[in-house]
Amino acid sequence: MQKKKTIGLVVAQPPIYTETFLMSKIQNLIDDGFEVVIFSNLNRANNTQAPLYSSYTELSIFKLMYNIPYIVFKIIQNFKAISKYKKYINTQYSSTVSKYKNIYSNLHILFNPVDHLHFEFSVLAVDKEYVAKSMGAKMTVSFRGYDVSISILKNKGLFNTVWQNIDGVHTISNDLVKRALKHGMNPNTPVAKITPAINLSNFKPANVVWGNVLHITTTGRVSWKKGFQYVFAALAILKKQDINFQYHIIGGFEEPEKEEFLFLVQHHQLQNDITFHDKMNREQLNEILDQTHIYIQYSVQEGFCNAAIEAQAKGLLTIVSDAGGLPENVENDKSGWVVPKRNSVALANKIVEVYMMSNEKKKEFSENAMIHVSRNFDIRKQQDLFREFFNQAS
Amino acid sequence: MRISIFANEIPSTVFIENMVKGLAERGHNIFLYGKCIQNPHYEDYKNINIISEPNSKISKVYFALKYCFKLLVINPKLLFHIYKLSKDKKKHRWMRKFNMYITLYHWNLDIIHIQWAKSISWLEALIKDGRINTVLSLRGTHINVTPLSDPKTKINFEVLFPSIKGFHSVSYAMIDEAKKYDMSLPNRSVVAYPAITPTTYNLFTKEYTKTEQFNIISIGRDHWIKGYTYALDALRILVDEGVPAYYTIVASGTLPDQLLFQIEDLDLYKYVNIINGLPHTEVLKAVSKADVLLMSSIEEGVPNVVLEAMAVGTPVVSTDCRGIPEIIDDGITGYITQACFPDSIASDLKKVYIQSADEREQMILKAREKLTKNHLLEIQLDNIEKLYLNVINNWK
Numbered sequence: 001m002q003k004k005k006t007i008g009l010v011v012a013q014p015p016i017y018t019e020t021f022l023m024s025k026i027q028n029l030i031d032d033g034f035e036v037v038i039f040s041n042l043n044r045a046n047n048t049q050a051p052l053y054s055s056y057t058e059l060s061i062f063k064l065m066y067n068i069p070y071i072v073f074k075i076i077q078n079f080k081a082i083s084k085y086k087k088y089i090n091t092q093y094s095s096t097v098s099k100y101k102n103i104y105s106n107l108h109i110l111f112n113p114v115d116h117l118h119f120e121f122s123v124l125a126v127d128k129e130y131v132a133k134s135m136g137a138k139m140t141v142s143f144r145g146y147d148v149s150i151s152i153l154k155n156k157g158l159f160n161t162v163w164q165n166i167d168g169v170h171t172i173s174n175d176l177v178k179r180a181l182k183h184g185m186n187p188n189t190p191v192a193k194i195t196p197a198i199n200l201s202n203f204k205p206a207n208v209v210w211g212n213v214l215h216i217t218t219t220g221r222v223s224w225k226k227g228f229q230y231v232f233a234a235l236a237i238l239k240k241q242d243i244n245f246q247y248h249i250i251g252g253f254e255e256p257e258k259e260e261f262l263f264l265v266q267h268h269q270l271q272n273d274i275t276f277h278d279k280m281n282r283e284q285l286n287e288i289l290d291q292t293h294i295y296i297q298y299s300v301q302e303g304f305c306n307a308a309i310e311a312q313a314k315g316l317l318t319i320v321s322d323a324g325g326l327p328e329n330v331e332n333d334k335s336g337w338v339v340p341k342r343n344s345v346a347l348a349n350k351i352v353e354v355y356m357m358s359n360e361k362k363k364e365f366s367e368n369a370m371i372h373v374s375r376n377f378d379i380r381k382q383q384d385l386f387r388e389f390f391n392q393a394s
Numbered sequence: 395m396r397i398s399i400f401a402n403e404i405p406s407t408v409f410i411e412n413m414v415k416g417l418a419e420r421g422h423n424i425f426l427y428g429k430c431i432q433n434p435h436y437e438d439y440k441n442i443n444i445i446s447e448p449n450s451k452i453s454k455v456y457f458a459l460k461y462c463f464k465l466l467v468i469n470p471k472l473l474f475h476i477y478k479l480s481k482d483k484k485k486h487r488w489m490r491k492f493n494m495y496i497t498l499y500h501w502n503l504d505i506i507h508i509q510w511a512k513s514i515s516w517l518e519a520l521i522k523d524g525r526i527n528t529v530l531s532l533r534g535t536h537i538n539v540t541p542l543s544d545p546k547t548k549i550n551f552e553v554l555f556p557s558i559k560g561f562h563s564v565s566y567a568m569i570d571e572a573k574k575y576d577m578s579l580p581n582r583s584v585v586a587y588p589a590i591t592p593t594t595y596n597l598f599t600k601e602y603t604k605t606e607q608f609n610i611i612s613i614g615r616d617h618w619i620k621g622y623t624y625a626l627d628a629l630r631i632l633v634d635e636g637v638p639a640y641y642t643i644v645a646s647g648t649l650p651d652q653l654l655f656q657i658e659d660l661d662l663y664k665y666v667n668i669i670n671g672l673p674h675t676e677v678l679k680a681v682s683k684a685d686v687l688l689m690s691s692i693e694e695g696v697p698n699v700v701l702e703a704m705a706v707g708t709p710v711v712s713t714d715c716r717g718i719p720e721i722i723d724d725g726i727t728g729y730i731t732q733a734c735f736p737d738s739i740a741s742d743l744k745k746v747y748i749q750s751a752d753e754r755e756q757m758i759l760k761a762r763e764k765l766t767k768n769h770l771l772e773i774q775l776d777n778i779e780k781l782y783l784n785v786i787n788n789w790k
Contacts, residue, residue: 149655150651150654150655153651153654153655153658154651154654224623224651224652229623229734232734233734233735236734257618258543259539259540259542259543259544259618260618260619262542262543263538263539263542263543263619263692263693264692264734266542267692267693267733267734268734300655300656300659301655301659323659342627342660342736344734344735345735345737
């Protein structure tokens with residue numbers, strides 16, 4: 001019998017139940033015949049069927065003492081990989097202390113050899129660039145959003161060693177690849193674009209009734225990345241045009257930015273027109289989406305955006321910005337509308353245009369949106385693509 | 395008069411320092427209590443007294459004991475009173491308050507002028523006690539923004555404003571905003587506009603050579619209130635329209651993710667220079683060299699940098715936030731643009747770009763004329779003194 005391929009998934013922390021994407025990804029890989037292990041920096045409860053190995057840096061002194069015989073045994077057992085690893089990082093670290101610190105922080109991975117080491121975020125691969133190579137495994141990373149869009153700007157050259165060592169990339173959008181290439185990724189690196197996807201059976205078409213009040217909704221935490229400052233300015237323009245609307249924002253605040261956005265609401269005199277909701281469960285969210293006429297995702301930075309897929313899946317009239325992966329998410333003038341980012345006037349004009357559309361036209365867009373999602377963002381298709389990704393890369 | 399200027403840090407901002415020195419030059423005895431962050435250079439002012447707030451636990455205890463003994467001899471009743479006033483459930487707060495109160499009370503002051511509204515919670519008992527006359531400055535974000543997201547601050551304002559004897563406001567618009575916490579506040583308020591010193595006013599030289607590059611400058615910390623996001627969007631619009639714009643931001647601190655990302659996203663690296671802080675004299679030089687000063691804030695009281703630009707002969711494009719229409723007559727002494735709308739900012743910056751030399755000269759002259767009416771340090775100090783006298787005479 002052929003030996004099962006082992007995939008090591010490096011995550012920031014073990015997935016919790018609400019992280020459906022990662023939970024189902026792990027389960028699907030197991031179902032597809034892979035052996036999956038999870039490597040995490042933090043030691044938390046493991047809700048998956050895959051074994052979890054967390055970093056020894058998490059151990060208290062007492063636990064460490066207790067574990068010393070085991071660690072020594074494992075070092076002897078994996079001596080070849082560890083000494084290889086030490087050789088690889090020799091040039092990376094000038095001080096001996098930081099070199100050994102790095103080895104210690106990666107022991108949990110080096111002790112458990114895999115065929116394929118996959119980092120769920122690129123930033124997780126930093127300081128672990130040679131781990132896969134030392135144990136003869138393939139190394140791949142996922143591009144999601146923040147790491148390739150922002151971390152890379154804060155620390156130029158952060159991913160240089162990662163770029164040199166990866167055997168493949170999973171990206172959720174072409175935009176992220178473009179950014180990575182701009183910052184030094186080897187153009188010959190194999191890239192697989194696998195977008196986020198949804199379970200279509202969870203999304204029933206919204207039964208929207210149009211009345212005197214235009215109901216607009218956005219889901220997502222209130223932060224600068226989501227472009228709310230531009231949405232509020234656009235709404236101020238609508239208000240001047242005497243359009244009666246109610247805007248619902250679902251997801252709560254990014255705490256440091258709360259002051260800014262509450263102030264902007266007052267600045268644009270929208271206190272009676274905007275409602276901030278905390279995070280909601282699926283049922284409560286559907287209740288609001290079922291009354292939504294226009295869904296807006298006017299981000300300035302976005303990986304791909306599940307919320308925009310979900311809105312289209314419910315047949316909502318969806319307006320997004322052209323930031324990040326959003327133009328790959330919404331098919332402009334077909335499944336929704338893509339408006340230039342950071343342009344409140346253009347957004348306001350588009351909202352008015354959609355609002356004034358005939359009912360037939362609205363219906364046409366609504367149906368297109370649902371078809372678009374079922375064709376392109378079905379979770380079953382995503383599962384096939386992931387299987388292919390791990391098979392090819394391994 | 396014996397006046398304490400209470401601003402948390404010594405030295406404080408340029409405009410508070412100008413006020414401190416100005417009042418001292420007029421013969422008042424000035425008392426400062428706060429954290430000494432650097433040498434304030436008061437060597438020439440014999441009537442400025444400083445007591446530095448102790449930092450460590452030991453120095454706090456030593457400080458308290460020293461003043462306890464002093465007051466025990468001079469006025470034991472007052473010591474007991476201060477002890478009662480400064481009581482707090484949290485030990486560290488109690489110690490800080492006790493040291494603060496004992497210093498302020500033992501100075502035998504006529505006025506405590508609190509510079510930042512957010513710090514009134516520390517002086518709550520002292521304000522309610524009423525033995526020392528309290529005056530509060532109404533400035534920018536402390537009044538307009540903080541109470542929106544911080545309910546505690548809002549409650550403090552509602553509870554304490556009625557007990558404060560006088561208010562110094564940086565604009566009439568600010569009085570309007572603050573009166574929602576105390577309806578009778580306008581009757582106890584005096585507007586003393588921010589002001590510039592004669593030295594700044596005299597920095598003006600008529601020489602101006604237009605270069606090929608259109609140099610825009612903004613001054614102010616990296617904070618959302620400064621509206622740099624919209625300024626950068628406006629810059630992109632100008633560049634796209636073929637204006638050879640170059641934008642300098644003199645800020646302080648680390649560049650936030652938002653701006654870092656925006657500069658990359660809009661491909662503005664070639665057109666932006668962000669300078670991490672400059673000494674005040676260097677700021678003035680940079681402003682006088684620029685073609686235009688952009689004040690892109692979403693909210694402000696009356697920013698000093700606008701007055702300084704007007705003084706040194708640099709046209710100003712400023713957003714329409716609260717106090718600005720009281721300084722700038724749109725199209726005459728500068729341009730007022732719409733906050734949060736980059737199109738509007740870009741279009742007003744372009745007005746300066748296409749100005750003829752004559753139009754520019756006229757605008758600068760009118761702006762400087764305006765300053766001499768309301769915004770010279772002497773005028774500000776007159777108004778502040780008027781406020782103090784009103785408070786001492788109980789607004790008779």
